[in-house]
Amino acid sequence: MNGLLNKKLLVICTLIFGLATGTAQAETILIKGGKVHTLSDRGSFESADVLVVDGRVQEIGLDMNVRADRVIDARGKVVTPGVIAPVSELGLVEIGAASATNDNAVTGDSIGSSFDPLPAYNPKSTLIPFNRAGGVTRAVVFPGISLWGDSVGDPQRVFAGRGFAIKLNGDFDSVVARDVAQKAYLGEAGGQLAGGSRASAYAKIKNALEEAREYRSNRASIRRGDWREMNHSIADLEALQPLIDGEQPLLVTADRASDILWAIELAKEFSLQLVIAGAAEGWMVADQLAAAKVPVVIDAINNLPLSFSSLGARLDNAALLTKAGVTVAISGPEYASTHNVYLSRQSAGNAVASGLPYEDGLKAISANVAQIFGLEGGSLKPGAVADVVVWSGDPLEVTSYPEQVLIEGEPQSLVTRSTRLRDRYLKPEQGHGFGYKY
């Protein structure tokens, strides 16, 4: 697996490097001597160098002899692509129980598909530096529907709305992709939203997709008012177009095995790019998921039979799904919420401890997420975006941590409110002194 860089490649790479430096001002960075998991067809290296030029990976090789503006000594460290959170509410939620700081969920009598939370996104959220310091460089941000409070009993909204993708550098222009995916609820949550039965949630999604098709074929007439009255708003039907055109993934919540199979049926009927979120009982229908090429986003550490829809929850779900050929992404643990999406690596570590092959564990929190949602990042190879983490040790190990995080080739600060508070109170004592420590 450990690749040897052949000499010819090194020459080519040096040539390219020469050209690149001739045309760009950006810092070149050489990450030297780390154990590198590229999570690409380049495989893994016990010790290799990663050269970053202009925010991109230029080359990965052994003992590269190139001049760089900055050299990061990664000997004894582990180098991987940055972690990508497959489902998060980063920038939409600051404090869970402070509703004024939450913009992730709305209520209303629309089916919900047109809701776009993008204007609510706050790149200065404290959650962003914290999760970046945990190794997360990119995330998909989804709206949600609160299953508590006002929205329950509103039997219309089974779509949460449109997701977007961010990089975690905290800049105002850190949204990297809009309309990355749509989210909908089937299964128990869907039933709760749709008025009492999961079958009703299914019917509502199906009806909306059928009407979206009708709209696609008769757009002009419908817009002129020269058609029957539609049950859904134009905005909602427009938002569903990329789904029925097969251009945008539809993330659907479902845990019970039978719910997953119905979701696959729906995907077949409308040629959807289906992604299952949850899939607690995914292992029971792993072959069907694999055959339909439906990837899953799972909470790999949650093995509780917490509802009658997840009686089959188990720690080797990721291992069994992967073995069957399903593409698996691992999310942060639901119990720690969006605030700790970086803990997807602990979940992946547990999945590996339960039989998931090691590199599949790494892919589940990076490369597979990029693949499922069509994002940049998640692997290291020439031309790939240089989201790179240098870890103190095995990234799936609970005693390891990021020592360097690059996003698009730029070294990131790893200071967070957590480290600031720590440093202020390392030795708590009587007096006013703490107020003057920054």
Add this chain to the structure above:
Amino acid sequence: MQQHSRTFGRCIAAVFCTALLLSGCGGDEKAGADKKSKDFARQDAFPSTYSMTQSQPVLIQGATLLTGTGEQLENTDLLLKEGKIAKIGEGLKAPKDALVVDGKGKWVTPGIIDVHSHLGDYPAPAIESSQDGNEMTAPNTAEVWAEHSVWTQDPQFALALAGGVTTLQILPGSANLFGGRSVTLKNVPGRRVQDMKFPGAPYGLKMACGENPKRVYGGKGTAPSTRMGNVAGYRSAWIAASEYKEKWEKYRDNGGDEPERDLQMETLAGVLDGEILVHNHCYRGEEMAIMMDIAKEFGFQISTFHHAVEAYKVADLLAENNVCAAMWADWWGFKHEAFDMTEANIAIVDQAEACAMIHSDSAVGIQHLNEEVAKAMTAGQRAGFDIQPKDAVVWMTMNPAKALGIDEQTGSLEKGKMADVVVWSGNPFSVYSKADKVFIDGELMYDRADKARQPHSDFELGILDAEGERL
């Protein structure tokens, strides 16, 4: 890591040993008091029927031991006999008929103790009809007992056992100023909760600071609706409890008409008397400081602040007042009072020589407390502290035992203690290590290699597949 206060320790020991007749922490000791009137805790109303007969001695050979007393012993043998830790040393001889466990490459710790759990009271599946953890009908429900809600068939108990948890405290929820009594359980299958009750363990009283009570009751238009309303609620209750206690003491000393029993007051008077330990849900540093002053005002001791996301800000005060803090490794942000989180919380509290520990408050977290401790240990090391596995293991064993008043019985690998022991596949502070074998009072209650030694609750039988197993 650090020693618990002598006074507190003595008080707890007294509670444990006599279970009947007790003096308050630091109070004057009157021998020969009338036990009947003094037993506010009613320790024997639902007596423990827990019993464990060790079927055979166990010899674990050549393992790495984390003792829970601050030591790491390499290549050491551990002998369990008659339910107790009998011997620790090198080259121990296996008694006849002993179960011999090859400990090569394995690590051994005391059984994990979770001081904050709701298993059985908030069981899985979490359907409405089984949400029995919070009596949200009045801000003071000191009269309710968590054990009366425990569904012993909650499948989460067995999952926690597979994570090495041998003892756990089941607490009422945090909606109320006084949520009710806790109960400490041994993690064994039981047809009734009494079969699980840790024999002789003192009761706890759940109290809650901050956002939850004021939100729940303020939202109903009743007191408390502010933090100052919370404090008024605590103090009013302690005034009433002091009067109640005095009334019974007078009756005890002077005779006369027997006062009327009041379940709520009994629990509070039990706290004032030192029989019942206070477990206080409290996030903010300021609030912990206020609670410690309330304890002084009314003459009781707080055992432990739970969640304590800001414990690091007042770690010196915790040490001074001999109050423990039970914390998470990294949870934050779900409420404003949980916003000022640092991952070094446990380490800072520990280094200030206060009694620090991990807790789960989660049926997932309870299965991975070793990983949670590993994260907290790493955060401490990154803060510049010298904290090693031999130190950090105390956060999930000995210190929670102290918080629960059972540290004389369990929580460390010491001769004569209950043989509550976990054999790990490797260093317990690795994500890849698993509890291979879990012993409770010397009995093999969980064996990863033997399906026949893995308990399943009634609920799980035939639930996913009429003939097969759920897991």
